[in-house]
Amino acid sequence: MALRMVRTSSFRAVAHLGVSRVNAFGTSALACRWAAPLGPMPNEDIDCKNLESLERYRSFTRYLRHAEEAKSKPVWWKTYRKYIEDTDPEHGAERVNIGLPHCRPSRIREARERRRLLKDNKKNVELERATRLRTFKIPLDRVQEGWEMSRGPSHIRRLADHYGVFRDLFPMAYFLPCVSLRISCGQDNSHQVYYGNRLTPTEAKSAPLVHFEAEEGSLWTLLLTCPDEHLLDTEAEYVHWLVGNVPGCAVQSGEELCHYLAPFPAKGTGFHRYVYVLFKQQGRVDFREDARDSPCLSLADRTFKTVDFYRKHQDNLTPAGLAFFQCQWDESVTDTFHNALNMKEPVFEFVRPPVYHPPQVKFPHRQPLRYLDRYRDGKEHTYGIY
Numbered sequence: 018m019a020l021r022m023v024r025t026s027s028f029r030a031v032a033h034l035g036v037s038r039v040n041a042f043g044t045s046a047l048a049c050r051w052a053a054p055l056g057p058m059p060n061e062d063i064d065c066k067n068l069e070s071l072e073r074y075r076s077f078t079r080y081l082r083h084a085e086e087a088k089s090k091p092v093w094w095k096t097y098r099k100y101i102e103d104t105d106p107e108h109g110a111e112r113v114n115i116g117l118p119h120c121r122p123s124r125i126r127e128a129r130e131r132r133r134l135l136k137d138n139k140k141n142v143e144l145e146r147a148t149r150l151r152t153f154k155i156p157l158d159r160v161q162e163g164w165e166m167s168r169g170p171s172h173i174r175r176l177a178d179h180y181g182v183f184r185d186l187f188p189m190a191y192f193l194p195c196v197s198l199r200i201s202c203g204q205d206n207s208h209q210v211y212y213g214n215r216l217t218p219t220e221a222k223s224a225p226l227v228h229f230e231a232e233e234g235s236l237w238t239l240l241l242t243c244p245d246e247h248l249l250d251t252e253a254e255y256v257h258w259l260v261g262n263v264p265g266c267a268v269q270s271g272e273e274l275c276h277y278l279a280p281f282p283a284k285g286t287g288f289h290r291y292v293y294v295l296f297k298q299q300g301r302v303d304f305r306e307d308a309r310d311s312p313c314l315s316l317a318d319r320t321f322k323t324v325d326f327y328r329k330h331q332d333n334l335t336p337a338g339l340a341f342f343q344c345q346w347d348e349s350v351t352d353t354f355h356n357a358l359n360m361k362e363p364v365f366e367f368v369r370p371p372v373y374h375p376p377q378v379k380f381p382h383r384q385p386l387r388y389l390d391r392y393r394d395g396k397e398h399t400y401g402i403y
Contacts, residue, residue, distance in 0.1 A: 054093070055093040055094075056092075056093040059092075059094075110189060112183075112189050112190055112191050113189065113190045113191075114190070114191060114192060114193070115187065115190045115191070115192050115327075115331075115335070115336060116191070116192025116193050116194070116195065116335065116336050116337065117192070117193070117195050117297065117335055117336075117337050119170055119193045119195050122166075122167055127167065165197045169194075169197065170193040170194050170195055171193065173193075173194045173212055173339060174191060174192075174193055174194065176212045176213060177191075177194075177212070177339060177341070178191070179213075180213055180290060180341065181290075182244075182290065182292055182339070182341060185244040186242070186244060186254075186292060186294070186323040186324065187323065187324055187327065187336075188324060192336040192337075192339075194336075194337065194338050194339040195337055195338075196229050196230065196231075196295055196297070196337040196338035197229060197230070197338065198210075198227065198228075198229050198293055198295060198338045198339070198340040199227070199228045199229065200225045200226070200227050200228075200293060200340055201225055201226045202216060202220050202221045202223075202225045202226075203220050203221075203223075204223070206225075206226050208220045208221075210225065210293065210340050210341070210342045211340065211342070212339075212340060212341060213290075213341060213342065213343060214342050214343070215288070215342065215343050215344065216342045216343070216344050217344055217347050217349075218279055218280045218281065218282065218344055218346070218347050218349045218350050218353070219347055219348075219349040221279060221280050221291070221342075221344065222279045222349060223277070223279075224258065224277040227239060227266075227268045227293075228266055229266050229295065229338060230266070231265045231266045232265075233265060234264075234265075235264075235265060235297065235298075236262055236263060236264060236297075236298040236300065236301060236302075237263040237265075237266075237271075237295060237296065237297055237298060237337075238259075238260065238261045238262070238263065238271075238295070238296040238298060238302070238334060239258070239259070239260045239263060239268055239271070239293065239294075239295055239296075240256070240258070240259055240293070240294045240295075240296070240323065240326075241256070241257040241258035241259070241277075241291060241292070241293050242254045242255070242256050242257060242291075242292055242294070242321055242323055243255050243257060243280065243289055243290065243291050243292070244290060244292070244323075245282075245286075245288075245289040245290055246280075246281070246282060246283075246289050247320065248283070248316070248363060250320070252322075253320050253321070253322060254320070254321045254322060254323060255316065255319045255320065255321060256275050256319050256321035257275075257277065257278045257279075257280065257291065257319075258275060258276070258277045258278070259273075259274040259275040259307070259309075260272065260273050260274065261274050261298075261302060261304045261307075262298070262301055262302065262304070272304060272308075273311070274304050274307050274308045274309065275308070275309045275313055275319065276309075276311050276312055276313060278313075278319070278353075278357065279349065279353050279357070280344050280350075281350045281353045281354060281358070282344060282345050282346050282350060283346065283350070283362075283363045283364070283365055284346040284350070284362070284363075284364045284365065284366050285346070285364060285365035285366030285367075286345075286346075286365050287345060288343040288344065288345045289343065289344060289345065290341055290342075290343055291341060291342055291343070291344065292339070292340075292341040293338070293339065293340045293341060294323065294336060294338070294339060295336070295337050295338030295339070296327075296334040296335060296336055296337065297334070297335045297336075297337040298333055298334060299332070299333045299334075299335075300333065302330060302333045302334070307326065307329075314357060314358055314359065316358065316360075350362070374391050374392065377389075377392050
């Protein structure tokens, strides 16, 4: 009887304690819910019932300016950007422009020029007749030249940001490629390098033909590197080609610091980026410390970091041109590893072994009627799962 009374009293005490904790939790939750905000809530001043009274933005530029001003205003609540900055302090930090100064063309002047061209084209009878008869041909060279002179550098920069080129080569920095690179690969120079197009290692087997517009007496440095290819260090690169003190656009007359090596993306590692960077020199630079023995067939000697190379010569080098392509493994990579680099080819791809089947018997017992399908030769379709 005494034991039953003790047990009943203990159960009542535990139940009372649980109820009191629940009441305390509910009271604290209600207190947090009822607590007044530390400041005005977002969009509190907007009258949702009278949306016609809101200010209308006549252009995207004006809307963007107001959005930037609203984003920079301090708020009392913790924003998503604040959470990200706490975990990654460098997130959203402003990057530095390390390239040549670029004057953005006036949009008003461009619009006036476009309207003038439209008026002249409407008055051109021969142009109207060629357009009507579908014999009009657009000169693509003039279109390419106009694009390079107007929106080309900004578009190339956006492409490089999309592919992570600046992030991996120049951390916390970027540049506008003001100098256009025309790079032709292959035996007949029929394969062009643009901004992220795909080429095969066979097509880029030999040194390319590089052309760019340069002033007379100017000096340049051309670099070809791959930020995805290093076999041991994910933060390092392999330099494939480095030519310094290039007079004008004559790359073959420059000082070859590291001879050309064909791309060798390892099997099973997907697409690799191969980036051409053109630097403009302030004068002649002494590259004796950066020169490699020719031929340089050691991957340890080809280990490279573009940002370290730039920091070392940043007083004399300024990034001016950019082009890059992607490629993945093909049969020529095996030849490069075995013959050029004299090493075993690394393979990061799982080769699944063939399906094992027991030896075939003449009179199979308790086997399906499609028993012989598993022993057929060739790539004929087999039905069923064994």
